[in-house]
Amino acid sequence: MSTTGKVIKCKAAVAWEDGKPLTIEEVEVAPPQEHEVRIKIVATGVCHTDLHFLYTSHRKGGFPCILGHEGAGIVESVGPGVTKFKPGDKVIPVFVSQCGECKNCRSPRSNLCDNSWWSKQQYDGKTEPLGRITCKGRRIIQFEGLGTFAEYSIVYEIAVAKIDDDAPLDKVCLLGCGVSTGYGAALNSAKVQPGSTCAVFGLGAVGLAAVMGCQAAGASRIIAVDINKDKSSKAKEFGATDFVNPNDHDKPIQEVLSSLTDGGVDYSFECVGNVELMVSALEACNKSWGVSVIVGWNNTEMLSVSPVQMIGGRRWTGTVFGGWKSVESVPKLVADYMAKRIKLDEFITHTLPLEGVNDAFDLMTAGKSIRTILKM
Structure with a gap:
């Protein structure tokens, strides 16, 4: 009926x-x-x-x-x-x-x-x-x-x-939502370049999708960051080359990443929604040209950062739904999945x-x- x-x-x-x-x-x-x-x-x-x-x-x-x-x-x-x-x-x-x-x-x-x-x-x-x-x-x-x-x-x-x-x-x-958001954050919002170095903070679905996007964009080094050690193998399944657990270090994670990458990564992605981590992700970027993308959702707290962190050329940006124009892009993403181009x-x-x-x-x-x- x-x-x-x-x-x-x-x-x-x-x-x-x-x-x-x-x-x-x-x-x-x-x-x-x-x-x-x-x-x-x-x-x-x-x-x-x-x-x-x-x-x-x-x-x-x-x-x-x-x-x-x-x-x-x-x-x-x-x-x-x-x-x-x-x-x-x-x-x-x-x-x-x-x-x-x-x-x-x-x-x-x-x-x-x-x-x-x-x-x-x-x-x-x-x-x-x-x-x-x-x-x-x-x-x-x-x-x-x-x-x-x-x-x-x-x-x-x-x-x-x-x-x-x-x-x-x-x-x-x-x-x-999740996969499109993280994947698009790398491809559309950051516009990750081939051969670049990236850091992804938070390895839930959005973060893993960002890792996948960085790999698809041709990044040569993708550092996955999470306090859950069990996420290491999963991150590498999606394309991460390194895994860093902040709890394994006695200095701030941005300092750890800076030392690992000779001055900071080219691109970073905060995929948790934690304002302190957003600042860490920014400071983990190269001070002259690094781009940090806020992907995690938080509408209850305020951000605070010194202008000195930005004045040398770092850029801070955000993304909603990975920058995809939804009605026209989602069918294409489905087609990419059907063709085994995305996980x-x-x-x-x-x-x-x-x-x-x-x-x-x-x-x-x-x-x-x-x-x-x-x-x-």
Whole structure:
């Protein structure tokens, strides 16, 4: 029986308040309205940003919420005015949309979109997405405009990328955030040059993807940095040439890296979201031409650094979604995976049902997982 035009009742993992475990609830997903797409979520990755929001948001009006922003699924139905998608299409919803019409979308210098929920929310702190999902009579917010910890979700059409019909959704879902972000940080944001030296701080999925991007760009030396010694072999699987554990040294990590590289690396990437580590990553760069990219997410603390660190020519920059223009780039990244040009399977350490979402968070905080996939 067709569900088009009808309310769909399904399961979702709902965060009712900050800092509390998610609970599996029956939710009601309304039919899509104009320029909206309703998606049957097949699989979703569990990203550290979901955990960060749950335990550090403290934002009034931020709950109840369906977390999840690294999903993949199949179009169930579309709203009026939608012409690029049809029921049955395989898609990846993206938290940085691409309308193709705003100033940022028209510029090759940015991958942000003035019309995306993400951009608006960062600037006004108020914009909340959609409101098409309810539970126990309450409107449920969809995290980053997506909310993929649910069997069905509704997304604006400008935040949906159509992908290869043969793509395995439980693998390519990782291209909705973590892998694309780290990989693009090296290729797009830093523009790593062949023969260069790089340092990647933090070896979760994003950091390992940055390592992979540095290798793809032709870096000759890639130093992976993490306090978890068990990450060493995994980093080398993705292309790292060296592994450094800060706990093995009695001086600051930036000094260690500087001594290892005759004055600092050409490029560094902070993939944790720790402001002190961001400064360390900057100072680990060559003082004359080094480029340091902030990849890790942190919206609760301020950065502080002496201008002397920058005046000689070092550059500090950041990246959102690895600089990829989402709707046009994600299908190409899927094609690269299908052609074995980039890794995805190697990031997946655990696969759980939706009911295991809290276990996935536990695995992450214990440092026992790279990426856990939830299958609906």
